[in-house]
Structure formats: structure tokens, C-alpha cells
Amino acid sequence: MTENKNDRKKELSVQQCEELLRILKVRFEKNEKLHQGIQWELVQAKLEANMEKLWSLNEMETTGGEPDVIGYDESKEEYMFVDCSSESPKNRRSLCYDRDALESRKEHKPENSAIDMANAMGIEILTEDQYRELQKLGSFDTKTSSWVKTPAHIRELGGAIFCDRRYDTVFLYHNGADSYYGVRGFRGFIKI
Template sequence: MTVNKLNAEEIEKQLEASRERFENNMDRHEGIEWSRVEEKLKANLDKLWSLSEMERTEGEPDVVGEENGEFIFFDCSKESPAGRKSVCYDRAAWEARKKHKPETSAMEMAGSMGVEMLDEDQYRYLQNLGDFDNKTSSWLKTPEEIRALGGAIFGDFRFNTVFIYHNGADSYYGARRFRSALRV
């Protein structure tokens, strides 16, 4: 198994980008001190690598909470991350496509990045922090009973309302991507 690592320069660059975003968006994480977040990231370099993957794919990750001693990062880009477009939901959906297969799936990409896709509750929580996905949509972690029937869910924000929709899991669009969560 390949271990994903950042070199010293990449570590500093990612920590600086994360600190800057953290300080510019204090309303997302009231009561949390950056020094504690930084300490946790430096002690978990595999998670820092995952955070850098969220950054590389234009997710603009930021701390959105703390739970059970872990800091929670969500993609906070205004629109669903541009570096994750044109993906169907999961490997089974990818395999089911007969023509025009996308390069990969959202679930596979999330797994390769070491992150989880947001579920519906997390997506609704994110929308309380601002208006996200006004022009795009985001695949969401789909309940097994829906996925077993061939479907998958996604969300967006239109008309001052969070909408959760369904689609065939094998569908993909340039404006449908996915948002991720990382616990550190």
C-alpha cells in the first residue's frame, strides 16, 4: 500500500493556506483556536495529506466544528469543487454504464483522497454556514435502501432553500460534483 505524504514545503504551504482560510472565516468555527487545529494536523500528517487533496481539487476546506476531540473539515468552496466534476456516484454505477463512462466515481475519488462524502445532514449543516451550490450540485452519501434500488441523492441551494434530489447513480454532469468531510 502506498503511503501518501507531503514534503516539508508542501506541509508548510498547506498549513498556511488552512490557517489563512480559518482566520478569514471565524464564523464557521467560533470558540476553536487555530493553534489546537495546527497541532492536531502536524500530529496526523496522513490527514494533512487528505486536506491537501481537498485543497488540490478546489474544495477550499475549512474547520466547521469539533466533536469527540476531532476537528471537522468540510469543503467550503462557494460551488461544489471544480476538481471533482463529471463523476457518477460509485464503482457499481460506473460499471453499469454501457457508454460514455466517466473517468471515475465520487465514492472512489473520495476514498482515494482519504475523505468521506457529505451526507444529507452534514450538507444541511454546511448550508447554515452560508449559501453553497447556487449553480452546481453535490452528490451526497446515499442511504443503502436508495442505493440498492439504483438511485443516489444530491443536493443544491436554490430559491433560498436546500433541495435534496435523486438521480440514477450512473448519471454524471459537469455541474454535479461532491463535497467531502475530514475528521482530524
Template structure:
């Protein structure tokens, strides 16, 4: 399957991203939209991934620039864990272990299909630091995060949320899933 947008989708997505970029300058001080757009214009596959983030409710936005690689970094910046990515377990192995009431998918598989990565704990905490006071992410939902192999090997997986003025890191069985838990991703362009 070729991961490419139609010209109409391409234009609509760029317009949405530009509007969000301009509305949320606090997330990307010192980054010039024209340079971001120039990178996006020549990378159809990355645009396709951003569109997948957008369509699933992620509201992607630029949050950083990696000077070493010359890449702009987009995170899902929706107020709550993306609606189109909830009620999923952690990964394929966890999905296969469920005998009854299997969710439709897993966070790791969905991220791979979209061409994005799950946030790490450090990246999740960074995302929370970008919000203005009182506007934190995941105040009603939670998000799976990239789980260290040692924890995953023992059957667990990690997730985070924001409650009581703090970011909390929790663990759960990787096969668990809840209507209020999804995942946030990142994409480097």
C-alpha cells in the same frame, strides 16, 4: 503509496488553511487555530487528505469540533462543488454499469482515494447554515451526498444544491453524471 507531503507542501497547506480559518471565523466560533494546527502537525496522512481536498478545489475549512472524540471536522467550503471532482457518477457499481460515455471516476471512489467521506444530507444542511446571508454553497452546481443503502440498492443516488433560498434534496440514477455535479467531503482530524 505513502500519503505524506513534502515539507514545502506541508508549510504551504498549513498557511492556506490558517488564512482561510482566520477569514471565515463564522464557520468555527470558539475553535482555536493553534489547537487545530497542533493536531495537524502530528498527522501527516490527514494533512495529505486535506491537500487532496485543496488541490481538487474543495477549499477545506474547520466547521466543527467533536467533544466526544476530540476531533476537528473539516468540510469542503468552496462556493461551488469542487471543480476537480465534477462530471462523475455516484459509485464504482454505477461506473461499471455505464456502457458508453463513462465518466473518469465516481464520487465514492474519489472520496476513498482522498481519505475523506461524502457529506450526508444532515451535514450538507449544516454546511449551508454556516454561510452568511447571500453566500450559500452550490448556487450554480450540485453535490452528490451519502445515499442510504435502501435507495442505492434500487439504483438511485442523492444530491443537493441551494436554489431559491432553500437547500434541495434530489435523486438521480447513480450512473448519471453532469458537468455541474461533484461532491463535497469531510475529514475528521
């Protein structure tokens, strides 16, 4: 019997936790400009108290997202981790937008959809505004593009939106939600 990815336990071994925390700490210290004024010790304490979310961060990491802290919401006491890889995460590309788009394809279906994959990972796709905020912290998707959360009225008409950065400018585009390309993936976030 084959294991369904969605049926996997959302747990990491002690060794996996230690390795992920080490990777996240090194990245955190390397990219101070992303999270000025935030202390790693406080972030680590939150992570260690939220093992399911740590599992989601591991999913972000293993699919090429290079998650890092980009903010802290004092009112909710939550840190925001976002995929900060320079290009759209490598192992999250060639996906149509959502389940309806995937099912509507008659042939040459991709393996998955961005929304389904994000849900299985326990993360959310960035909105256009969140994507633009990320781009203020650096240059991302200069060779790739990323699906962003599509407003319902656009999705109801069969479309979906994505963004990239070209000519030092962030662009918003549209496509049929059932389209997929080798250079288009998605960026996600999780609050902890």
C-alpha cells in the same frame, strides 16, 4: 510503468506541508464565523500530529474544495474539516455516484465515481444532514450540485441522491447513480 493514483504514498514534502498549513490558517482566520471559539494553534497541532490526514486535506485543497474547520467534537477531541468552496469542488465534477454505477455504464463512462474518489482521498462524502448543516453556515452550490451519501435502500434500486441550494432553499433530488453532469460533484469531510 504508470503510477496508479491509489499506490501513491500519502505523504507531503516539508514545503507542501508548510504551504498547506499557511493556506488553511489564512482561510481559518478569514472565516471566523465557521468556527467560533476554536483556536488555530490547537487545530495546527492536531494537523501536524496527523500527517496522513494532512495529505487528505491537501487532496481536498488541490481538487478545489477549500477545506475549513466547521466544528469540534469535545468527546472525541476531533476537528471537522469540510469542503467550503462556494460551488461543488471544480476538480471533482462529472462523476457518477459509485463503482457499481461506473461499471454499469456501457458507453460514455466518466473518469471516476464520487465514492471511489473520496476513498482514494481519505475523506467521506457528506450526508444529507451534514450538507444541510453546512448550508446553515453560508450559501453553497447555488450554481452546482453535490452528491450526498445515499441510503442503501435507494442505492439498491439504482438511485443516488444529491443536493443544491436554489431560491435560498436547500433541495434534495434523486438521479440514477450512473448519471453524471459537469456541474455535479461532491463535498467531503474529514475528522482530525
